[in-house]
Amino acid sequence: xxxxxxxxxxxxxxxxxxxxxxxxxxxxxxxxxxxxxxxxxxxxxxxxxxxxxxxxxxxxxxxxxxxxxxxxxxxxxxxxxxxxxxxxxxxxxxxxxxxxxxxxxxxxxxxxxxxxxxxxxxxxxxxxxxxxxxxxxxxxxxxxxxxxxxxxxxxxxxxxxxxxxxxxxxxxxxxxxxxxxxxxxxxxxxxxxxxxxxxxxxxxxxxxxxxxxxxxxxxxxxxxxxxxxxxxxxxxxxxxxxxxxxxxxxxxxxxxxxxxxxxxxxxxxxxxxxxxxxxxxxxxxxxxxxxxxxx
Amino acid sequence: xxxxxxxxxxxxxxxxxxxxxxxxxxxxxxxxxxxxxxxxxxxxxxxxxxxxxxxxxxxxxxxxxxxxxxxxxxxxxxxxxxxxxxxxxxxxxxxxxxxxxxxxxxxxxxxxxxxxxxxxxxxxxxxxxxxxxxxxxxxxxxxxxxxxxxxxxxxxxxxxxxxxxxxxxxxxxxxxxxxxxxxxxxxxxxxxxxxxxxxxxxxxxxxxxxxxxxxxxxxxxxxxxxxxxxxxxxxxxxxxxxxxxxxxxxxxxxxxxxxxxxxxxxxxxxxxxxxxxxxxxxxxxxxxxxxxxxxxxxxxxxxxxxxxxxxxxxxxxxxxxxxxxxxxxxxxxxxxxxxxxxxxxxxxxxxxxxxxxxxxxxxxxxxxxxxxxxxxxxxxxxxxxxxxxxxxxxxxxxxxxxxxxxxxxxxxxxxxxxxxxxxxxxxxxxxx
Numbered sequence: 001x002x003x004x005x006x007x008x009x010x011x012x013x014x015x016x017x018x019x020x021x022x023x024x025x026x027x028x029x030x031x032x033x034x035x036x037x038x039x040x041x042x043x044x045x046x047x048x049x050x051x052x053x054x055x056x057x058x059x060x061x062x063x064x065x066x067x068x069x070x071x072x073x074x075x076x077x078x079x080x081x082x083x084x085x086x087x088x089x090x091x092x093x094x095x096x097x098x099x100x101x102x103x104x105x106x107x108x109x110x111x112x113x114x115x116x117x118x119x120x121x122x123x124x125x126x127x128x129x130x131x132x133x134x135x136x137x138x139x140x141x142x143x144x145x146x147x148x149x150x151x152x153x154x155x156x157x158x159x160x161x162x163x164x165x166x167x168x169x170x171x172x173x174x175x176x177x178x179x180x181x182x183x184x185x186x187x188x189x190x191x192x193x194x195x196x197x198x199x200x201x202x203x204x205x206x207x208x209x210x211x212x213x214x215x216x217x218x219x220x221x222x223x224x225x226x227x228x229x230x231x232x233x234x235x236x237x238x239x240x241x242x243x244x245x246x247x248x249x250x251x252x253x254x255x256x257x258x259x260x261x262x263x264x265x266x267x268x269x270x271x272x273x274x275x276x277x278x279x280x281x282x283x284x285x286x287x288x289x290x291x292x293x294x295x
Numbered sequence: 296x297x298x299x300x301x302x303x304x305x306x307x308x309x310x311x312x313x314x315x316x317x318x319x320x321x322x323x324x325x326x327x328x329x330x331x332x333x334x335x336x337x338x339x340x341x342x343x344x345x346x347x348x349x350x351x352x353x354x355x356x357x358x359x360x361x362x363x364x365x366x367x368x369x370x371x372x373x374x375x376x377x378x379x380x381x382x383x384x385x386x387x388x389x390x391x392x393x394x395x396x397x398x399x400x401x402x403x404x405x406x407x408x409x410x411x412x413x414x415x416x417x418x419x420x421x422x423x424x425x426x427x428x429x430x431x432x433x434x435x436x437x438x439x440x441x442x443x444x445x446x447x448x449x450x451x452x453x454x455x456x457x458x459x460x461x462x463x464x465x466x467x468x469x470x471x472x473x474x475x476x477x478x479x480x481x482x483x484x485x486x487x488x489x490x491x492x493x494x495x496x497x498x499x500x501x502x503x504x505x506x507x508x509x510x511x512x513x514x515x516x517x518x519x520x521x522x523x524x525x526x527x528x529x530x531x532x533x534x535x536x537x538x539x540x541x542x543x544x545x546x547x548x549x550x551x552x553x554x555x556x557x558x559x560x561x562x563x564x565x566x567x568x569x570x571x572x573x574x575x576x577x578x579x580x581x582x583x584x585x586x587x588x589x590x591x592x593x594x595x596x597x598x599x600x601x602x603x604x605x606x607x608x609x610x611x612x613x614x615x616x617x618x619x620x621x622x623x624x625x626x627x628x629x630x631x632x633x634x635x636x637x638x639x640x641x642x643x644x645x646x647x648x649x650x651x652x653x654x655x656x657x658x659x660x661x662x663x664x665x666x667x668x669x670x671x672x673x674x675x676x677x678x679x680x681x682x683x684x685x686x687x688x689x690x691x692x693x694x695x696x697x698x699x700x701x702x703x704x705x706x707x708x709x710x711x712x713x714x715x716x717x718x719x720x721x722x723x724x725x726x727x
Contacts, residue, residue: 025390030397031338038504081570081578086337087515094508095563098556101430105553206504208408211401218394253416254409261405268398272388280387 002127005141007246009126010260012147013200014212014238016154020193021217022227022234026169030214031086032074035093036190037197037209039070041100044198049107060195067194068187070096097206123204123256150199157192158231165189166227204257212238215264222271222278241267298548308438310547313554316441317539320500321509321558323448325535326455327493328510329517329528330486333466337511338393339378342400343494344506346377348407351428352414361425363443367495374491377403404503431502431555440499447496454489455528462486463524500539501555508559509535516566519573538562592695593634595664598643599694600624601653602661606720611658614650662722663702668694669715670705676716677709683716 024033043066047059070092077088131139139145158165164185167175172182193213200209220233245260252259273281302310331340347370354369355361377399384395411425455462461482464472473479490510498506517530542558571578600623605611617631626634635651638644643657653661668690675686697705715721 025394028391028393030391030394034341034397034400077570080581081519082576083515083518083570084332084335084337086335087332087511090337090341090507090511091515091563091566094505094512094559095566097504098508098559098563101553101556102560105551105556208401208405210397211405214394214397214401218390218398221390222388249409252409252413255412258405258408258412261401262409265398265402265406268402272384278389 003246005127005144006123006256007243009141009144009147010123010242010246010256011239012144012151013204014216014242015235016147016151016196017200017209017212018216018234018238019154019158019231020189020196021213022220022230023165023169023189024193024213025217025221031089032071033193033213034210035074035089036067036070036194037206037213038093039096040066040194040198041097041206042066042103044201045100045103045107060198063198064191064194067197068191071187071190146199150196154192154196161185161188204260208257208261211261211264215268216241219268219271222275225277237267302544302547312437312441314540314543316444317500317543317554317558318536319444319448320497321535321539322532323451324493324497324509325513325531326528327451327489329514329531330462330466331490332511332514332518334486337507338396339381340490340494340510341507342377342381342396343374343491344498344503345400346403347374347495347498348404348428348503349373349410351425352407352410355414355425356410370495371491373403374494378487428498429502430553431498431500431505444496447492451489451493454485458482458485501558505555505559508562512562512566516569519569519576534562534565538565590637593630594638595660595695597631597634597638598657598661599664601644602658602665605653605658611653614647614652616650659724662724664694666722667697667702669719669721670709672715672717673709673712674705686716
């Protein structure tokens with residue numbers, strides 16, 4: 001049963017991240033996602049100090065705000081201070097992450113967070129935190145419910161904002177001509193990324209959120225040219241890496257989140273080599289057969 | 296104050312090790328980082344920092360000891376591998392560079408974490424302390440570490456010194472470097488190796504995540520103070536060394552404080568101060584300059600409007616109401632009032648009751664703007680072959696920018712014309 005809980009939670013994290021990741025990589029904002037996943041740390045610590053608990057709504061709201069602040073800061077440094085994009089991302093997230101780590105050591109006694117957990121989480125502990133009914137009935141792990149809610153929220157967000165998100169991603173100029181504010185949807189998307197990051201933080205940690213944001217989406221991107229299909233494929237890839245990663249980790253007796261990230265890389269490599277449309281192998285075969293037929 | 300003197304007398308060898316080690320690391324990273332920054336590879340530095348983790352673990356698994364030499368070799372190999380992977384993915388597939396960086400970074404790091412957890416559970420007693428590479432251990436540096444850091448720092452400095460010109464050229468004009476026959480690929484290879492080397496020793500001070508900061512942030516800060524690359528390298532290394540010193544001091548007075556993150560907070564503070572307050576390139580000085588330009592443009596536009604009203608009624612010194620001016624050219628009313636008051640203070644207009652009248656100086660300044668506008672329109676139609684109905688907007692911009700020397704040159708070139716393409720008179724200072 002514990003296996004199932006862990007795999008289900010990981011799959012929900014992977015699907016939520018994968019869906020958002022599709023938008024991120026098409027907007028060339030993969031590294032902004034990376035930056036946000038680090039930068040929410042001070043937000044988490046502050047929200048934790050204020051609200052005193054880990055899974056409150058304040059925490060999600062606070063972290064989303066910090067995420068949007070990160071996005072704003074990166075753009076501010078780029079546009080107003082004319083700092084090149086890569087440097088403005090690097091400076092912003094390292095600064096915020098450092099503040100977060102210092103806050104953790106300052107309030108070490110009051111904050112139930114440690115540095116290791118921040119980096120790679122501990123999904124193996126998911127089944128330890130169960131929701132119980134007053135009569136002692138077990139409803140399942142708390143993290144599973146939180147991630148379930150986040151996943152449903154992301155699906156709703158994408159369903160209702162599909163047209164706007166799609167237009168602002170592929171043709172921001174046309175979107176503005178139709179009266180859709182690219183900035184508004186940009187910040188909304190970044191808010192969603194932050195919220196997902198924070199919710200996934202406990203289970204997979206800051207850096208492995210990035211693997212799930214980018215990996216499944218990049219894999220899907222190599223397999224299709226249809227955006228809707230890409231979204232679905234990203235979810236499928238997310239579930240696949242969660243299941244395979246879990247069993248590899250059990251076999252090696254190592255970190256589950258780390259193994260899932262490793263599997264993301266393997267799946268991407270497979271797609272890169274064997275994708276029917278964009279795979280390197282078929283591209284090569286096609287060029288050789290072209291040469292043969294032209295000769 | 297006592298702690299301050301204790302600290303800076305460096306009588307305690309531990310303090311000496313930590314301070315020298317931290318400063319060596321941050322300064323040498325900053326020097327290499329300057330070129331990382333100029334080559335726009337900031338995030339690549341971040342990727343390498345994460346990707347060395349599996350290499351360090353592998354070095355440990357194969358050698359069974361924490362001997363820095365093996366760990367550094369392992370780190371070097373996977374650091375390099377990650378770069379090769381990023382480049383391969385970017386070149387051979389439709390995946391963009393940022394996605395490739397993020398993917399490689401997280402996958403390598405994930406594999407590293409798996410290896411680290413496996414090692415930790417293997418029961419090998421020598422493994423304790425490997426996780427220092429995750430968060431750094433600047434406060435626990437010892438003499439041995441210093442030897443390694445010192446050697447690497449000397450290698451880094453020597454290579455940068457030797458290839459200074461080549462690195463600079465490549466950062467600014469790769470095509471030119473190629474055309475004069477420089478071995479561009481090989482130089483890039485050396486630079487990348489230096490980045491990997493700097494990262495490998497740097498993460499021992501600040502850890503994986505914050506490594507990008509000590510590489511990039513000093514350079515980003517230095518960029519705002521100078522245009523000269525040699526000065527920039529020097530400033531970056533000074534900023535880096537100072538943050539290393541400050542970080543060591545903070546963790547000396549508050550032992551519970553982690554050194555690495557404090558180094559990063561200090562260097563980030565220096566960077567944000569630079570972004571805002573640096574002369575010329577800083578945000579504030581840029582804003583002040585833009586405001587001054589906006590003011591000049593508003594001033595000149597109002598003077599121009601008053602002059603044009605004068606042309607229509609053949610009398611430049613007739614008092615005008617604000618409504619007259621807005622009727623000729625639309626301004627938001629509060630803005631117009633503010634501009635007129637400013638012009639009065641500068642002596643270009645005089646206020647008579649509720650009306651405004653050009654002074655002699657205001658008339659000649661307005662005239663100059665109109666003259667340049669029409670000269671430029673004429674120049675664009677006769678010399679650049681642009682249709683007369685397309686030249687107005689361009690002239691509207693240039694009328695505020697043209698220097699007196701260029702103005703004279705333009706008059707000479709066009710042979711002191713009297714009318715513009717729209718048959719409006721071109722006014723000169725002394726009526727011809």
